[in-house]
Amino acid sequence: MSFSSEEFQIELENYQIGIENILPAYLAESYTDQALADEMALVLHSRDWLEASLASAPRNAQQFLWTIEQLDHHFLMLKETIIKKLGALYPSFRQQMLRPRSHWWYYLDEIIVQPSSSPNGTSTFLLPLTLPA
Amino acid sequence: MFIDWDSSQEWSERYQQLLLNALNHDFRERNFSRDFYDKLRLRNLTLAQLRSTLSHSESYIARYSYDDGNRVGIWNPKSYLFIAWKPRFQQSPSRFMTAFKKANGIDYMQSFPPFREIRGPKP
Numbered sequence: 458m459s460f461s462s463e464e465f466q467i468e469l470e471n472y473q474i475g476i477e478n479i480l481p482a483y484l485a486e487s488y489t490d491q492a493l494a495d496e497m498a499l500v501l502h503s504r505d506w507l508e509a510s511l512a513s514a515p516r517n518a519q520q521f522l523w524t525i526e527q528l529d530h531h532f533l534m535l536k537e538t539i540i541k542k543l544g545a546l547y548p549s550f551r552q553q554m555l556r557p558r559s560h561w562w563y564y565l566d567e568i569i570v571q572p573s574s575s576p577n578g579t580s581t582f583l584l585p586l587t588l589p590a
Numbered sequence: 591m592f593i594d595w596d597s598s599q600e601w602s603e604r605y606q607q608l609l610l611n612a613l614n615h616d617f618r619e620r621n622f623s624r625d626f627y628d629k630l631r632l633r634n635l636t637l638a639q640l641r642s643t644l645s646h647s648e649s650y651i652a653r654y655s656y657d658d659g660n661r662v663g664i665w666n667p668k669s670y671l672f673i674a675w676k677p678r679f680q681q682s683p684s685r686f687m688t689a690f691k692k693a694n695g696i697d698y699m700q701s702f703p704p705f706r707e708i709r710g711p712k713p
Contacts, residue, residue, distance in 0.1 A: 464693035467670055471690055474632050482625070492623040494656045495674050495687040502698050549657035553703055 458513040468506040469521060475500035476528050476535070484538045494546055497539070500532075501550055504562045529562075533582050536565045558584060606709050609651070609662070612684060613644055613675060621685040633690055635671070640689055643671045648711040654699035661687070661702075665695025667711070672698065 475496060483493045507525055511518045540547060550556070551563040558564060561584050571581040615621075617640070630636065643649055649666040659682075664673045672692040678684040692698050699705050 460693060464670075467691045467693050470633075471692070478632055479629060482628075490624060491658060491676065491682070492625070492687045494658050495623075495661070496629075498656060498702060499688070499690060499698075502701050505701070506693060506697075546657050550702075553655075553657075554701065 458509050460510055460514070465507075465510055465518065465521070468503045468510070469524070471499055471503035472507060472525070472528055475503065476531050480535060480539070484535065484542050489542060493543065497543060497547070498550065501562055504532075505560060508560065532562065533565075533568070536568060536570075540566045558587070606651075609708065612677070613662070613664070616675065616684055616686060617641065617644060621683065623685060623687045626686060626688065629688055629690075635689055635691075639669065639671055640673055642666075643669060643673055650696060650707070650711055651709040652696070652699050653704070653706045653708060654702040655704055656702060662708070663695060663699045665692060665699075667695070670695075 479496050480493075480500060483490060483496060507518075511522070511525070548566060556563040561568065561582075564584055567584060569583045569585065571583060573580055630640075643664055643666045646666055648668065649664050651662065651664050654661050654663055659679045660677055662675045662677065664675070665671070670691040670693065671689065672695045673689045674687045676682070676685060676687050
């Protein structure tokens with residue numbers, strides 16, 4: 458995968474604005490606006506793009522790793538509200554085509570939160586593996 | 591405008607023109623999602639940029655889909671600008687849902703199948 462720094466900035470900004478501004482605003486509303494589907498899809502796809510860029514050009518993208526991790530944490534904090542607000546629409550994004558489980562952002566509804574054992578510790582988020590029957 | 595998305599009918603010039611008319615009409619009438627302007631402001635985009643993307647012959651137009659219905663995406667590979675439009679469905683009127691920049695708008699739309707190219711860029 459080859460990309461320019463402008464393209465990387467575009468996708469990072471899509472993820473950042475989606476997670477920090479647009480999704481929280483939609484999630485706080487008392488009703489579900491249809492445009493929420495468009496914004497959720499953009500966040501999911503931008504995260505896909507960032508993941509692919511980190512894998513293909515780790516040196517270039519490394520400097521943004523901390524920012525992406527912070528945004529991921531913010532995203533995980535929205536987990537319960539996203540699942541509740543989007544209902545069946547949320548899992549439909551991963552049912553449209555194969556999304557690997559390494560792309561945890563498509564599986565928020567399967568992630569288990571393990572609270573920290575110490576009062577000041579942070580929670581752990583686990584996505585169980587699925588094994589063939 | 592009635593769009594038979596699932597027919598095997600090719601997107602003829604005439605059919606494309608009907609779609610473009612519908613897009614231009616909704617843009618002229620400002621048939622936008624409720625917080626469309628807020629999103630433009632957050633993303634530093636202007637209506638003039640959107641108008642240019644809609645009218646540019648080098649913009650791609652394709653159909654993609656979410657669980658709640660079909661979308662039409664207009665993406666310009668030079669400006670990276672992407673505009674999402676939702677066609678009329680049952681009681682919901684057609685309207686522009688959002689706009690943003692996208693590194694690869696084709697890849698984005700292909701991620702939400704069924705994907706179908708309606709118009710490729712005309713050099």
